[in-house]
Amino acid sequence: MVGPFAWFKWEALFRDWTVLAEGFKTTIMVAILSLALALILGIVFGVLGTSQWTLAKLVSRVYVEFIQNTPLVIQVFFLYHGLPHMGVMLPVFTVGVLGVGVYHGAYIAEVVRAGINSIHKGQMEAALSQGFSFWGAMRHVILPQASRVVIPPLTNQAVNLIKNTSVMAMVAGGDLMYRADSWSSDNLYYGPAYVVVGLLYLLLCLPLATLTRRFEGKTGVSA
């Protein structure tokens, strides 16, 4: 039988399994590092977005709107094709981490901002009145409370982030999607390659998505 899913194509894929394994590893590494970056950016800009300081608010707003309203692909192309013209050559792995991290940082900033705004303003006042600095109050009083509210939307962001690392395929990023793409463009065995890669993304994302629902159930009871 010769079709997109012919058996010999599967055999070829399983013979070359290390190709996908390498990509899987790269995807996980990029996902972890860009998630860390996105969290840092998200918390910093989310907090700035709630501050009284107009300039901080503006900076946060510009970052969020600019990133959310331009395609991730263009942002990654800019890092990969644009920056070298300004003398900045980034390894493609870094392009992935930076591109995906900065992109999701903007979404997480909005999640964090909404989480902080959901905490009664008396909490900040109580902490300030005790002598906490703004950041001290954020760290010890506001963010621990906001974190309970933001964990479900945050895991949702993590799922999206994992899937979006596949944008690296467009700049020869060595990630899972790219490996599947390049492997199958050599032999045209697209069917098995894309199915397996799809399942591997599912393997990464489904547990997180399940976790989200679990959290949602919990906060619903204890909020």
Place this chain on the structure above:
Amino acid sequence: MIQLEGVNKHFGHLHVLKNIDLTVKSGEKLVVIGPSGSGKSTLIRCMNLLEKPSSGKVTVDGVEITAHKALVAKVRQSVAMVFQQFNLYPHKTVLENLTLAPILIKKVSQAEAAEAGLAYLERVGLKEKANVYPSQLSGGQQQRVAIARALAMRPKIMLFDEPTSALDPEMIQEVLDVMVDLAHEGITMVVVTHEMGFAKTVADRVIFMDDGQIVEENTPKCFFENPTHERTKSFLSRILR
């Protein structure tokens, strides 16, 4: 101890505080009364700069906190505030509510802070609640914890912003008892309240605010028996039936 000079506060078009001059002496118990919207909460919130005056000078414990780059957080360590809505930290146990700021800000050791915290809880009669969360307490109990939390910073000044206004009637007395007990110490107290009984028994001085101004100030005896101003009289007649 606290000095306000020519303090004005605007919220947009609203002129909430109009050129307030006020001095609170060390150890004094000052009670602020007045109708809602008269500016009394804004006044007390200017004393720890939770509200920044639009103009004028506020000096607390020798530090002009309205000055540019004043170390406001430092001053606030010795100016505790008790809020109408308690504002306990819901993610912390009762004891942790008391020890959080002493440990993180005053760098007191964990053990020392816990020991002192338990002593303050005992003082407000809630030692056995040390390890529960605020949401498991009644309103009156929460406010007593809030007072203990304020005391745990060993403040020189205590500011009370309508501490009993959010409480069910049967819980007001337990909070007032704690406040009366406190008043017998040397601590400086400024209390915004509608509890006239408290004002009469505890205050060294009562000020009456209306429309952003201090209309009248006097000792509680003179204030309640011989109010001079028309607005004070009409307010008192409405509140004391």
